[in-house]
Amino acid sequence: MNYACLIIIGNEILSGRTQDLNLAFLGKRLNKLGIRIAEARVISDDSDVIINTLNECRSKYDYVFTTGGIGPTHDDITSAAVANAFGVPLIRDPEALTLLRQHYANPKDLNEQRMKMCEVPKGAKLIDNPISKAPGYQIENVFVLAGVPRIMQAMYEALKDRLVPGEPMKSRTIIAFIGEGKLAEGLGNIQIIHSQTEIGSYPFIRDGRLGTALVLRSTDQKALDEATQAVNVLVTNFKVEHFEEISAE
C-alpha cells in the first residue's frame, strides 16, 4: 500500500461557495491502484500556507496531489508557491507555450496573464489537459492539478500511468436495515478476530428507514471473504432485511 495526501487549495472551498468533488474522485481512483489517501487538507490561497503545507506533506507521503490555483488570474498563486517550496525558479515551459499558442487562434488572446499558465517550477514534467490545454505538472512526488473537476479528472487520466501501484484495497458492503447500536457488540468482536480487514459502520436513513452500511476493506481477498461471511452471519441472526451492495470502492 502506498500513501498519498491531497492538498485542496482555494478560499472558495473553505467559504462553502464551492463544494469540493476532487477528494471523492481521487480517493476512489487511487484506491483502485492500491494507493490510499491518508489525509486531505483544504487550505487558503496564501503563499506561506501553501509552501509550508506542501513541504510538510511531500516528505511524509509517497504522493502529494494539489488541486486549484493554476489559472491566469491574480488569485492563482499555486505554481509560484510550489516553485518556492522546491527552491527552484519558475520557468516558462516551451512545450506549454506551444500548446497554448495552438489553442488560441488569435495570438492576441494569449496575453501576459494567460502566459502565466505556461510557467512551471524548473524540472517539472507536464501533465496533459485535453479540455482547456493549460497543463498541470509533476515535480518529484508532487502532482499539481487544476481545481475544476472536469479538468482535474482529465489530468488524472493523463498522469495515472506514472504512479507506482500498490496492493489494491478490495471492498464489500453489506446494507442492513437495523440501527448500528444493535450490531455494535457483534461487529466489535468480528473486528478483533478479523484484524486484517478494516470494518467501517455507517448509519443512514433511506426513505425514512434507519439502516447501517457495513463496509469491509482489505488487500487480502481471503481475509475479506472470511470477515464478510462473519458479518453476514451476524446480520442474518437479527432477522432484518439486508443485502450485499456492489461497491465501486
Added chain:
Amino acid sequence: MNYACLIIIGNEILSGRTQDLNLAFLGKRLNKLGIRIAEARVISDDSDVIINTLNECRSKYDYVFTTGGIGPTHDDITSAAVANAFGVPLIRDPEALTLLRQHYANPKDLNEQRMKMCEVPKGAKLIDNPISKAPGYQIENVFVLAGVPRIMQAMYEALKDRLVPGEPMKSRTIIAFIGEGKLAEGLGNIQIIHSQTEIGSYPFIRDGRLGTALVLRSTDQKALDEATQAVNVLVTNFKVEHFEEISAE
C-alpha cells in the same frame, strides 16, 4: 474576524465512499457570524492522528470543529482521542445518560455499545442533538459533532450561540460570460487598488457556455461597494453578458 479549523474524521471520506458536505455547510454558516474557516483537514480513524491533529489545531485557531466518529461502534474512536488530547479521563455523563434512557423505550436497547455515546471527556459541555438524542459536546474551544450531515446541522443550531461573533464577511458575486484570462489583467489591477476586498475568480461552464464568477469579499461594506463598482466597469467594457448574482455567502 475569528478563525476556525474543521477536522473531518473518517476513512469513508478519504476513500471516496462518502462525499463530505459538512465543510460547505459550516463554511457558509460560520461566515455569517464573522468566523472564517482557515483550514480543514480530513483525517483517518486513527487515534494518534486524531490526537496530534487536534492538539496542533486547537492551539492555532479560535475554534476547532470535529465531525465524525462519535457513534456506538468499534470504529468510533473520536471521544477517546479527544479526552486523550486534553489529558482528561472519559466519563459517563449523567445528562447524556438520561437523554438516551428517554430515547430507548425498551431499556434493553440501551446496551453497552450505545452507552459509549454517553461518554465525554471530563469538563465537556453537551450539545443538543434533537434528531437521534446522542449529544455532541464542547470542551474548551473544541466542538465535537456528529458526521451525519442532518445531525451535524442540528447540533450547529444548538451550539451557535456559544460562539463569539466576529465581523461578518460581506460578499458580492458578478457572473460574466467571458474567459477569466481576458479579465485577468484588469482584475489584477483592481485587486491592487482595492486591497481591503478579496477578489476571487472562478471559471465555469454553464449550459456549454464558458464564464467566470467574480466573488468579492470584505468585512468593510464601503470598500466592497467600491471594488464591486470597479469590477462592474471592467466587465461592462468587454460588452459581454453579465449580471450580479445574489450570493448566500
